[in-house]
Amino acid sequence: MTGITKRFPGVVANHDIHLTVRRGTVHALVGENGAGKSTLMKILYGMQKPDEGTIVVDGEQVTFNSPADAIVRGIGMVHQHFMLADNLTVLENVVLGSEKLYGIGGGARKKIKEISDRYGLGVRPDVLVEDLGVAHRQRVEILKVLYRGARTLILDEPTAVLVPQEVDALFDNLRELKSEGLSVIFISHKLGEVLSVADDITVIRRGTTVGTAIPSETTPRQLAELMVGSELPTPETAESTVTDKPVLEVEGLTVYAGGAPAGPVGNAADAVRRILDDVTFTIHAGEVLGIAGVEGNGQTELIETLIGLKKADSGAIAFLGEDITPWPTRRRRESGIAYIPEDRHRHGLLLEAPLWENRILGHVTESPNAKGFWLDPKGAQEDTRRIVEEYDVRTPGIDVTAASLSGGNQQKLIVGREMSHAPKFLIAAHPTRGVDVGAQAAIWDHIRDARREGLAVLLISADLDELIGLSDTLRVIYNGRLVADADPATITPEQLGSAMTGAASGHLEDVEESTEDEADAAAKGENR
Numbered sequence: 001m002t003g004i005t006k007r008f009p010g011v012v013a014n015h016d017i018h019l020t021v022r023r024g025t026v027h028a029l030v031g032e033n034g035a036g037k038s039t040l041m042k043i044l045y046g047m048q049k050p051d052e053g054t055i056v057v058d059g060e061q062v063t064f065n066s067p068a069d070a071i072v073r074g075i076g077m078v079h080q081h082f083m084l085a086d087n088l089t090v091l092e093n094v095v096l097g098s099e100k101l102y103g104i105g106g107g108a109r110k111k112i113k114e115i116s117d118r119y120g121l122g123v124r125p126d127v128l129v130e131d132l133g134v135a136h137r138q139r140v141e142i143l144k145v146l147y148r149g150a151r152t153l154i155l156d157e158p159t160a161v162l163v164p165q166e167v168d169a170l171f172d173n174l175r176e177l178k179s180e181g182l183s184v185i186f187i188s189h190k191l192g193e194v195l196s197v198a199d200d201i202t203v204i205r206r207g208t209t210v211g212t213a214i215p216s217e218t219t220p221r222q223l224a225e226l227m228v229g230s231e232l233p234t235p236e237t238a239e240s241t242v243t244d245k246p247v248l249e250v251e252g253l254t255v256y257a258g259g260a261p262a263g264p265v266g267n268a269a270d271a272v273r274r275i276l277d278d279v280t281f282t283i284h285a286g287e288v289l290g291i292a293g294v295e296g297n298g299q300t301e302l303i304e305t306l307i308g309l310k311k312a313d314s315g316a317i318a319f320l321g322e323d324i325t326p327w328p329t330r331r332r333r334e335s336g337i338a339y340i341p342e343d344r345h346r347h348g349l350l351l352e353a354p355l356w357e358n359r360i361l362g363h364v365t366e367s368p369n370a371k372g373f374w375l376d377p378k379g380a381q382e383d384t385r386r387i388v389e390e391y392d393v394r395t396p397g398i399d400v401t402a403a404s405l406s407g408g409n410q411q412k413l414i415v416g417r418e419m420s421h422a423p424k425f426l427i428a429a430h431p432t433r434g435v436d437v438g439a440q441a442a443i444w445d446h447i448r449d450a451r452r453e454g455l456a457v458l459l460i461s462a463d464l465d466e467l468i469g470l471s472d473t474l475r476v477i478y479n480g481r482l483v484a485d486a487d488p489a490t491i492t493p494e495q496l497g498s499a500m501t502g503a504a505s506g507h508l509e510d511v512e513e514s515t516e517d518e519a520d521a522a523a524k525g526e527n528r
């Protein structure tokens with residue numbers, strides 16, 4: 001890609017970008033939030049047209065009007081939010097839309113098997129996608145792109161949702177791909193990973209390429225400096241601020257898929273239908289409780305029940321000593337419960353509304369958004385400017401739509417909004433997902449400051465360094481149950497990763513004596 005420029009109203013997203021990807025290599029694209037990485041990849045995948053510049057594939061200049069054009073040239077993209085149909089099988093998902101290639105029966109099955117074996121993907125054609133975990137879904141997405149003949153794969157933050165062991169497996173897959181002469185371009189904010197898997201690195205800052213780095217000669221710190229000109233932060237929580245004052249007390253919380261059974265509850269037969277099973281915990285003022293778990297083990301239901309989007313079938317929730325189980329969401333929020341949702345697009349923003357209206361969202365009745373009975377747009381607008389400033393939301397103004405912000409900047413806006421109403425309890429699901437290292441440190445600082453003032457936090461994160469670093473207490477959720485606990489001061493991401501896949505129960509240090517394997521794993525963890 002040569003001299004790529006792309007303008008949006010008020011913003012130059014890409015300015016004279018140069019990117020060369022060699023065949024048979026993994027090429028990492030790094031840069032702070034809003035730097036222009038996604039825009040560049042959307043251009044390469046035919047989703048957006050550049051205002052200037054040229055794309056040359058295998059020596060031939062090309063123009064893409066749609067992703068279909070890009071695929072013809074062997075360029076495929078795996079998005080961060082997977083786009084598979086849950087209720088279809090793997091084979092059906094892969095074939096969907098490309099029936100003409102190898103049919104929909106034996107030929108297709110054979111081809112899937114062939115690709116899966118060739119790159120060690122371990123994809124089974126006949127299972128339902130809804131029965132697959134995140135890592136397997138990702139492999140199906142990769143296979144789907146290969147099935148369509150991709151020779152260059154674009155992966156948008158592929159490791160954000162994976163545990164350390166799954167990341168290692170994915171990187172093995174990528175090495176297979178490149179040994180077969182395919183090329184991989186991937187966007188990532190995790191600099192340790194970038195250095196461990198990439199052959200080449202291109203750094204983008206403020207819309208333009210500022211340099212390349214050779215992984216073997218670069219440290220994460222140097223890479224971070226190249227990106228943002230600041231040092232690599234660590235999420236360590238300095239001193240404990242945990243008090244003995246309970247803020248949130250959850251007792252026997254149970255949620256059934258499809259509602260509570262009619263008869264007496266609690267027998268073995270309905271155990272399978274419990275998505276949340278007898279969950280009990282307390283979070284004190286000044287405490288961060290981290291919940292570790294592979295996605296889909298009840299975290300979503302736990303969060304939704306706490307904020308009031310879902311009804312508990314049994315159990316109780318007390319907030320500052322008061323039973324809030326029957327309270328609707330709005331009352332919970334007004335009383336001091338803040339919420340950083342898992343899915344920022346579906347539950348955190350109105351994408352087509354301006355930033356300042358998004359500032360009001362979820363806090364319609366509260367100052368500075370409201371004055372008495374009436375909304376106060378001026379107050380909301382002023383406060384949006386403050387959030388933009390304090391949380392470093394990169395935007396041309398507060399009147400642009402939320403959709404026009406880069407992913408990381410959308411996240412900063414949500415965090416800023418939720419921290420603005422002096423919450424007493426914060427539900428934080430992946431608070432820094434998609435956020436660059438500099439902004440991540442800033443968000444951690446905001447959470448730590450509030451914790452020092454007595455904020456209680458329920459933290460859910462797929463970033464195990466973040467989870468271990470920020471939490472005062474750690475619990476593991478598996479199949480809807482809290483099965484184990486761990487001490488954040490001593491546990492490694494690898495140990496926690498193993499526990500999350502269901503291997504452990506009880507207190508983790510008690511079950512897992514330190515072995516050579518673990519020492520190895522810990523050492524690897526440091527390298528990552």
Ligand SMILES: Nc1ncnc2c1ncn2[C@@H]1O[C@H](COP(=O)(O)OP(=O)(O)OP(=O)(O)O)[C@@H](O)[C@H]1O
Nearest residue numbers: 008013033034035036037038039404405406407408
């Ligand atoms: N459709 C759009 N309309 C207006 N502005 C846009 C649009 N898409 C992107 N931008 C702007 O272009 C710039 C680059 O955004 P882009 O999404 O490419 O960044 P990024 O490097 O991928 O960031 P992140 O790491 O946060 O995902 C940002 O300032 C963003 O606000």
